[in-house]
Structures are given as C-alpha cells and as structure tokens.
Amino acid sequence: MSSGYERRTKQQLAQRVAEDIFDGAYVNLGIGMPTMVANYLRADMDVLLHSENGLLGMGSAPPEGEEDYDLINAGKQPVTLLPGGAYFHHADSFTMMRGGHLDICVLGAFQVSATGDIANWSTGEEGAIPAVGGAMDLAQGARETWVMMNLLTRQGESKLVERCAYPLTGLGCVKRIYTDLATLECSAEGLRLVDMVPGLDRETLETLVGLPIAAARSSVQA
Amino acid sequence: MINKVVTSVAEALGDIQDGATVLIGGFGTAGIPNELIDGLIAQGARDLTVVNNNAGNGDQGLAALLKAGRVRKIICSFPRQADSYVFDELYRSGKLELELVPQGNLAERIRAAGAGIGAFYCATAYGTELAGDREVREIDGRHYVLEYPIKGDVALIKAESGDRWGNLTYRKAARNFGPIMATAARTTIASVYDVRELGEIDPEAVVTPGIFVQRVVPVPRSVTRAGGFKS
Numbered sequence: 001m002s003s004g005y006e007r008r009t010k011q012q013l014a015q016r017v018a019e020d021i022f023d024g025a026y027v028n029l030g031i032g033m034p035t036m037v038a039n040y041l042r043a044d045m046d047v048l049l050h051s052e053n054g055l056l057g058m059g060s061a062p063p064e065g066e067e068d069y070d071l072i073n074a075g076k077q078p079v080t081l082l083p084g085g086a087y088f089h090h091a092d093s094f095t096m097m098r099g100g101h102l103d104i105c106v107l108g109a110f111q112v113s114a115t116g117d118i119a120n121w122s123t124g125e126e127g128a129i130p131a132v133g134g135a136m137d138l139a140q141g142a143r144e145t146w147v148m149m150n151l152l153t154r155q156g157e158s159k160l161v162e163r164c165a166y167p168l169t170g171l172g173c174v175k176r177i178y179t180d181l182a183t184l185e186c187s188a189e190g191l192r193l194v195d196m197v198p199g200l201d202r203e204t205l206e207t208l209v210g211l212p213i214a215a216a217r218s219s220v221q222a
Numbered sequence: 223m224i225n226k227v228v229t230s231v232a233e234a235l236g237d238i239q240d241g242a243t244v245l246i247g248g249f250g251t252a253g254i255p256n257e258l259i260d261g262l263i264a265q266g267a268r269d270l271t272v273v274n275n276n277a278g279n280g281d282q283g284l285a286a287l288l289k290a291g292r293v294r295k296i297i298c299s300f301p302r303q304a305d306s307y308v309f310d311e312l313y314r315s316g317k318l319e320l321e322l323v324p325q326g327n328l329a330e331r332i333r334a335a336g337a338g339i340g341a342f343y344c345a346t347a348y349g350t351e352l353a354g355d356r357e358v359r360e361i362d363g364r365h366y367v368l369e370y371p372i373k374g375d376v377a378l379i380k381a382e383s384g385d386r387w388g389n390l391t392y393r394k395a396a397r398n399f400g401p402i403m404a405t406a407a408r409t410t411i412a413s414v415y416d417v418r419e420l421g422e423i424d425p426e427a428v429v430t431p432g433i434f435v436q437r438v439v440p441v442p443r444s445v446t447r448a449g450g451f452k453s
Contacts, residue, residue, distance in 0.1 A: 068394065088397070
C-alpha cells in the first residue's frame with residue numbers, strides 16, 4: 001500500500017484479540033484464524049477454551065506422535081486437555097454455547113454489518129456444499145461475539161457493510177470487530193472506533209469502509 | 223434377568239427395517255461406530271434417514287454407508303469437510319436429500335426427543351434461511367424459532383465400556399452425541415471395547431444409564447483415525 005500505515009499481520013491481529021480476553025474468561029475460538037488467538041493468551045491467566053464437540057479447558061496441539069483422534073477440536077484436529085479440563089456430551093456443550101455461559105466467542109466472517117449482523121457460514125454460491133456447524137449457536141448464544149477478519153477482501157471491498165449480502169448467520173449479535181487495520185465496536189447506532197494501526201486516520205478508515213465511524217471513546221486509547 | 227450383551231454385530235442389527243431413521247453418534251471420526259455401520263451395510267436395510275453431525279469422512283464408516291446407496295436422506299450440521307467427497311458427489315447428483323441443521327439445534331432436537339418434549343423455541347437461526355418458514359415467537363423481547371424433536375427408530379453409538387444392564391462410559395471427546403442419541407431412539411445399540419461385570423463400572427462414572435440402552439455389542443479395540451481436515 002502506498003499509504004503511511006501497515007496492516008496488522010495475522011499474528012499481530014491474533015495478539016490484539018488476545019489482549020482483550022480477561023482472566024477467568026470462558027472462550028470459544030472459531031475454526032480458522034480465530035484459533036491462532038490461543039497462542040497469545042497470557043500464561044499467568046486462567047482462560048478456559050471451549051470446543052463444541054465436548055471439551056472445556058482445551059489445551060494446545062499434542063507433540064508429534066502423541067495425537068489421539070478421540071481428543072480433537074471443532075476443526076477435527078488433535079488437541080490436548082489441560083489439568084482441570086472436562087469432557088461432556090453435545091447437549092451440555094451447546095447449553096454452554098446457547099445458554100449465555102460463554103463470555104466470548106471469536107468468529108471469522110465473510111461480512112459483518114454496522115449493526116452487528118454476521119454472515120460467515122455460506123457464500124450462497126450455486127452448487128456449493130453447505131455447512132453451518134455451531135456458527136449460528138455461537139453467534140447468538142455467547143455473551144459477547146467478536147469477529148476477527150481482514151477489513152478488505154482481496155479485491156479491496158470492505159467486509160464491513162451496511163447490510164450483509166451473504167446468507168446471515170445471526171442478527172445484531174456482533175459486539176466487536178478486530179481487523180488488520182482497526183478495531184471497531186458495532187451496535188444499533190452503528191460503528192465506533194476502538195483503535196487503529198499507526199498512521200491510519202479515521203477519515204481514511206471511513207473511506208475504506210464507506211460507512212460513518214464514530215470517534216473512539218475518550219477513555220479508550222485510540 | 224437383564225442381559226443386553228449380544229455377541230455379534232449381525233445379531234444386534236438384525237431387525238433394522240428399510241426406511242428407518244438411524245441416529246449415528248460421532249463428530250468427525252471421533253465416536254463413529256464403524257463396526258456397527260459396517261454391520262448395517264451387511265444387514266442390507268435401505269432407504270434410511272441418517273442423523274449424524276457430519277456426512278462421512280474418506281471411504282469408511284458413514285461414507286461407506288452413503289456410498290452403498292442405502293441412505294435416502296441425511297440430517298446433519300456440517301457435511302462439507304476436506305474428505306467428504308462421497309457425500310459431495312451424491313449431493314451434487316441429487317441422489318441424497320440433505321436437511322442442514324445448526325449443530326445446537328441438532329443436539330437439542332435429539333435431546334428433546336429423548337426427554338418427551340413436543341417442540342421448543344430457540345434463538346439459533348432466527349432471521350436466517352435455516353429458520354425456513356417455521357413459526358417465530360417473541361418471548362421477553364427476543365425472537366425464537368419453533369423446533370421439533372428428532373426421534374430415531376435406532377441409535378448406533380460407540381461407547382468405551384458397558385455392562386449387561388446397558389450402563390455405558392465413553393472415551394474423551396468420542397462421547398459427543400452418544401449420550402443424547404441413546405435417549406432418543408426406540409432401540410439403542412452401543413458398541414463397546416470392554417464388557418464389565420455389574421458393579422465394575424463406578425456408578426459415579428456411568429454416563430449413559432442402562433435404561434437408555436437396549437443392546438451392547440463388544441467389538442475389538444481399534445484406534446480412531448484422523449479425518450475431516452487437510453493435514
């Protein structure tokens with residue numbers, strides 16, 4: 001880019017999301033980029049990761065050769081269980097997700113609207129094999145739904161939109177959007193800036209997104 | 223005397239009818255009762271409706287049942303996987319009907335069937351195309367969609383240990399849908415690696431009490447293989 005700012009790398013974005021996860025939080029990290037957030041959680045905090053297939057207190061990947069495919073994450077990849085972790089069946093797992101017991105879920109998205117609608121399960125493409133998994137349950141059920149994504153598509157179009165064009169996952173459920181250029185809050189009133197990468201200004205960001213973005217609250221470091 | 227232990231898979235599955243709704247436990251390859259599915263292929267029942275979280279991995283287990291042309295309809299949450307090519311082909315060629323259900327609705331509809339609940343309202347999928355044209359109700363300022371139970375004629379589940387009264391334990395995340403499916407079918411058939419004497423399974427550790435299980439079949443221990451993702 002010719003401008004005077006640099007995008008957050010995937011690692012920096014994961015680190016930025018991890019900064020906002022508090023000690024004691026129960027968290028579900030969606031398949032894909034959100035799983036990277038686990039690498040940046042502070043070791044001196046107890047953050048309990050939930051996996052939809054019946055794990056609480058999920059640990060990192062096992063060392064090579066020690067994979068146990070009865071112990072996998074939502075992406076079906078081998079994981080471990082922390083001391084103090086628990087196994088449970090699907091109805092209990094989705095009670096945790098749908099009953100407001102998870103503090104935070106972090107999801108990837110194709111599009112998010114300024115008022116917090118999310119589209120992340122289907123591109124609506126003709127002939128595509130559909131799959132929804134637990135995305136709709138998480139989006140609706142967690143106390144806070146955060147989205148982690150690049151702000152722009154490869155074609156340079158904003159994934160933050162006035163109204164989602166892709167099939168919806170949930171209505172008005174996203175609270176925060178962490179992107180490679182800025183962190184934003186969404187609400188019924190629209191978008192509000194939380195922070196952005198050095199060298200980027202709010203006017204430029206509004207131009208990229210094509211929507212009004214309220215200034216960050218003065219108590220929040222911009 | 224109650225003795226639910228049957229000695230062979232063939233004996234356990236003998237009475238499954240054409241057109242049956244079969245609940246099959248498992249998430250990816252974890253908890254898939256491969257021996258029971260192979261037995262169902264050999265048994266020959268056709269025109270089945272299968273309920274599972276996914277739609278088969280690779281060529282084994284559920285994928286083999288689909289490939290054998292025994293399934294008319296599948297009810298699942300996540301058919302598309304890196305190795306779901308058997309399903310993909312059948313779906314694209316219109317040979318297999320799909321009911322796509324959000325995973326929490328799938329679990330809760332199965333749980334509801336087991337608990338004798340006629341229907342329930344839930345927030346998942348409200349405002350999305352997966353809510354279809356089902357009734358919507360506003361309760362306490364939030365929108366909910368009416369969902370109906372999923373009952374099985376048969377449930378095929380994989381457990382770790384069992385006894386002759388049908389008490390079951392599971393292994394790690396292979397538990398997943400097993401305990402709820404066991405409650406939701408008229409005939410629940412569980413494969414186990416170990417048959418224990420009554421009292422050998424710690425009552426505090428029983429996950430599925432025997433009342434939910436009709437048949438327990440011992441199978442040789444095998445290691446769960448990887449599946450469902452690109453390695």
